[in-house]
Amino acid sequence: MFDLDLWKEILSALKKNRMRSFMTAFGVFWGIFMLIIMSGAGKALENGVMDGIRAFASNSAFFWTERTSKPYKGFQRGRQWNYTNTDIEYIKANVKDIEYLSPRLFGPRGYEGDNTIRGKKTGSFNIYGDYPEFFKIDPWTPLKGRLINQIDIIQSRKVVNIGERVVEVMFDKDEDPIGQYLKINGVYFQVVGVIKGETRVNIGGGRKNETIIMPFTTMQKTYNFGDDVHFFSVTSAPGVPVSRVEARLKELLKSKHKIAPDDMQAVGSFNIEVEWKKYMGLFTGIQILTWIVGIGTLMAGVIGVSNIMLVIIKERTQEIGIQRAIGATPGKVIMHIVAESVFLTVMAGYIGLALGVGLLELLNMALEAASSDADSIFFRSPEVSFQMAVGALSVLVISGILAGLIPAKRAVSIKPIDALRDE
Template identity: 45%
Template sequence: MKFDLDTFNEILLTIMRNKTRSLLTAFGVFWGIFMLVTLMGGGNGFKALMSSNFEGFAQNSAFVWPQRTGEAYKGFRKGRWWNLEQTDIQRVRQIEGVDIVTCLQNRWGATAVYQDKKSESVVIKGLYPEYDFIEKQKVKYGRFINDIDILEKRKVCFIGKKVSKELFGKDVDPCGKLIKADGIYYQVIGMAGDTSGNIQISGSADESIAIPFSTYAATYNIGGDIGLMCLTMKSGYKVTEVQPHIESVVKQYHLLHPDDTQCMQFLNAEALFSMVDSLFKSINLLIWMIGLGTLISGVIGVSNIMMVTVKERTTEIGIRRAIGATPRTIMEQILTESMVLTLIAGMAGISFSVFILQMMNMGMESSNLPADFQVSFGMAIGAAIMVMALGITAGIAPAYRAMNIKPIEAIRDE
């Protein structure tokens, strides 16, 4: 069938012949594609919003800290306290599959002072440079702690954005200035930038002052104790596979019962990431089921209406056949009408969906939330192609029925 302007006008006239019926039929397709695209865009935005909470953290990381023992063992009573030590880092580092091992110690409720300005409820953290592999430091000014700082026990610090703002003002480079934290003077060597993640390890990075771990140990006389062990796995290894070996090594050295499940807390961040990923896969599946179900019901409506239209146009089709129209021409006309009706409704649904998602984005931006409610260009093209294919599918049965109409029978029915 030759598709030109006259053909298109004829199709539009046929569709507009019964405006109410065509509008209600098109609405089913419009609503179906609108639901599908909006849910997909909303799902992407919600995923981006949730993923921002984990931004900067190693996905294959784990954290270990001591708890009261739950079992008596080798003369030690149940319920005793014990401490992780720096020597545990060396032991755990020898375990197959373990990549980065570092530690963290913190002191809550400190006050930082610069001249006449204060920043209260600050967390002082003792860190090694390797901690950057666990929680990526977004450096805005200066640098993070390095190995020389550790070796020389330098009294230097890397401060959070909120601390810097309260002491020096907004967007001021604090590097080189001296601040007093918990009664000790430190020279600022760097400042953190924006931290969009909401996961906090021993306090918010915005409200913390990080100092070399060796300086922290000497200042607060903690000896070889550590508060938290942080580690990542090598490529190809999972935390769940290596966790039993880590627990075994630590328990053996600290004389903890091998079956004691209360003596240490093991946070598997990899499992959390995997759980979130599985959640969004399930959400995406549900979105496709709801969207496609709604869209298919709309397409079935189009097919039913086209069947009614063919029945009403039996005489017209018979006359066309009588004056020389081939069955293929009749079939192409019905398929084209079905496709045009579906495509117009589908494109309207996609356009309205993009508009709604853009409004949601504007609302999120005004709230400073890092969501991204939108559909990609490829997704929009894919939705348009799917609508076109479903439109053709919806017209197959009516077109086949129209193609089989005999001219004599059609005129006799009239």
């Protein structure tokens, strides 16, 4: 039921006080605008950080070794030590709740000079020796060819998976790297797969697309690592908190390697579950803060609307009196004032919403244009969800009604005769 007279009256009332209507509406506009911008920025930060670790198995933990910090069983403090091959079987035998266990070796680091050669091309990359289980924990996708598999491990094949940046540096543009050979630290390896990491955080530092992965056993033998293991990645069995597995594993490794049980430093570890929770808490906190500040600002705007409506009612007391004298029911009067308030609030809020979303979209475009190097960006795709927008709009309508209700009640409580007398 479109009521032309109602809208005519609303518009003429707002027009009569252009500046005041504008300033009032601005309060609501600003509230919604801030809510959208802050929420979008918070979401962007969340997207940036979470995209980097989302694909990690959320039940994974990682272990490395550090110098001991306490003397124990005849050893001095400051001893350097390594995990060994026997640890692998030992852990599998003694810790039940493990789903995947993947030992890793770090090859010679890139910054020690170029470690990879092919014809006249040379490059410096991060070289890892891994088990196929590793791809279950920190997922990689083969873009071409295949991933390292169990047969590569058993036969200690000299094959590698390489990242996209490696392809760029070591091969010509239209060359197919699959089946080609790379000389890595003096030994030739055949490329069997080009792979892309699904997470953006690289264990052990460095850029993810500069990775070369070879079978663990191959690396151990080829580069004379003996039975050293540098690093373990572990996931807990479904339903088991990885923190428990982490604690149990640390205890086990300490006793096996004669490290003081209270040495907090020697076994370094990192647990995605804990990090995940930390981040989730952080971003939930940011969202809550956003809503508190946004709603607070919005409330200020809504109170402004309510206030202005009271003034309008006061000014129009006589007019309302006339209308009531010639037959306007209280319901009609209330309806009229509430409609005016809702109109003002929703108009202003909608503009705020549209501008806020527009600004976020611009920001997104600017960010995407600037992010040729996507790995290093921790602020991406600022956005507001549809639910958020609908939520904000319903908050607007409800607050518009509330803002109108008080003045409307006031208007109706005036007797028509008092309203007429008011001059």
